[in-house]
Amino acid sequence: MKGALFPPASMRRLLPEQKRRAAPWIVGLMTFVSLVVGIAGLAVLGAVSDLSSSAAGRWSLQVTGTPADAARAEALLSASPAVERIARVPEAELRRTLGAWLGPAADQLDLPMPVIAEVSLSAAGDGQMLAQDLARQVPAARLTPYSAELAPLLTTLRGLAVLVAGLLVVLAAALAGAVTLAARATLDANRATLDVLHGIGATDGQLLSLVQRRIALDVLAGSGAGALAAVIVLVAALIPARGLLGGWAGGPALAASGLALLALLPLVQAGLATLVARRALRQALANVI
Structure with a gap:
């Protein structure tokens, strides 16, 4: 060679x-x-x-009903041992995000804001079962994984x-x-x-x-x-x-x-x-x- x-x-x-x-x-x-x-x-x-x-174990809670529905959904999730943390997104932050897309029209339309919260599950938590249980008890609430959105x-x-x-x-x-x-x-x-x-x-x-x-x-x-x-x-x-x-x-x-x-x-x-x-x-x- x-x-x-x-x-x-x-x-x-x-x-x-x-x-x-x-x-x-x-x-x-x-x-x-x-x-x-x-x-x-x-x-x-x-x-x-x-x-x-980063999306593993992270879910998004969205409630389009009344404040009572949002409170019931958060209480149900908080009672589950599979849930480690629930962090609601402030309404002011949601409106700022909406304003970035719609501009000044966002304030004039006065659109209703859904309740959105970030839910972190434990490694052993069954998110699909929890989402089905939440949908039965609070029809206005929806729990979706970040992985599905991404x-x-x-x-x-x-x-x-x-x-x-x-x-x-x-x-x-x-x-x-x-x-x-x-x-x-x-x-x-x-x-x-x-x-x-x-x-x-x-x-x-x-x-x-x-x-x-x-x-x-x-x-x-x-x-x-x-x-x-x-x-x-x-x-x-x-x-x-x-x-x-x-x-x-x-x-x-x-x-x-x-x-x-x-x-x-x-x-x-x-x-x-x-x-x-x-x-x-x-x-x-x-x-x-």
């Missing part, structure tokens, strides 16, 4: 250097896009995990995560295709030199290692440059949004997973590209020599 990537210097000098090669730029761009897309996917998964854990959002976020994974697969396939074309272009550009070397006794393995080394160095240079550019852009973009990400998207988890991705993805891409180039070169050498 070492000989495949590091042929003797005497052989490396036989292959003239090309001043402008497209492979490092293509690999760098692919690496940059892959890292940015991967970090976005990790942020989405962090948001899904954070929202799911389900459309979580479904959308999970769909985005699947889309990100698909994009990474497409980018990997595009990188493999680009490296294959670059390997064949390098072989075509140096075909005369390779024919001479083959004529004086160089084996196919030696010629393969000679061309593969150049492709491997281009891939490593492009991956490193793309990773560095991605780190700079992501740091510049995430620092202003640190409060937002840390608030609901799992800031510490995102940072740890992001660092692992930044460290591993360029190396994985470089290894994959080198293997693809080796296979393409082996097939091309078998056809032209």
Whole structure:
């Protein structure tokens, strides 16, 4: 393996250097896009995990009836051993929220405000049974889990995560295709030199290692440059949004997973590209020599 990537210097000098090669730029761009897309996917998964854990055991009580109905519903829930806490949302806060949606018309309409309270259940509490019991005794009251209200959002976020994974697969396939074309272009550009070397006794393995080394160095240079550019852009973009990400998207988890991705993805891409180039070169050498 070492000989495949590091042929003797005497052989490396036989292959003239090309001043402008497209492979490092293509690999760098692919690496940059892959890292940015991967970090976005990790942020989405962090948001899904954070929202799911925060919604666990939390229910919403809504009473549209009379104040007596609200009092009965709260008394029934308070008497249940499954309920740990009931916190009613103040009416003034509800009206402020309504005003944010309707504007000045909210005060003019004088709309009746339902009673809304946040209910926290214990880990062993059966929320569905409690909701059914509440609906029988207080028909104007409704107890719904936060997870049901967040389900459309979580479904959308999970769909985005699947889309990100698909994009990474497409980018990997595009990188493999680009490296294959670059390997064949390098072989075509140096075909005369390779024919001479083959004529004086160089084996196919030696010629393969000679061309593969150049492709491997281009891939490593492009991956490193793309990773560095991605780190700079992501740091510049995430620092202003640190409060937002840390608030609901799992800031510490995102940072740890992001660092692992930044460290591993360029190396994985470089290894994959080198293997693809080796296979393409082996097939091309078998056809032209």
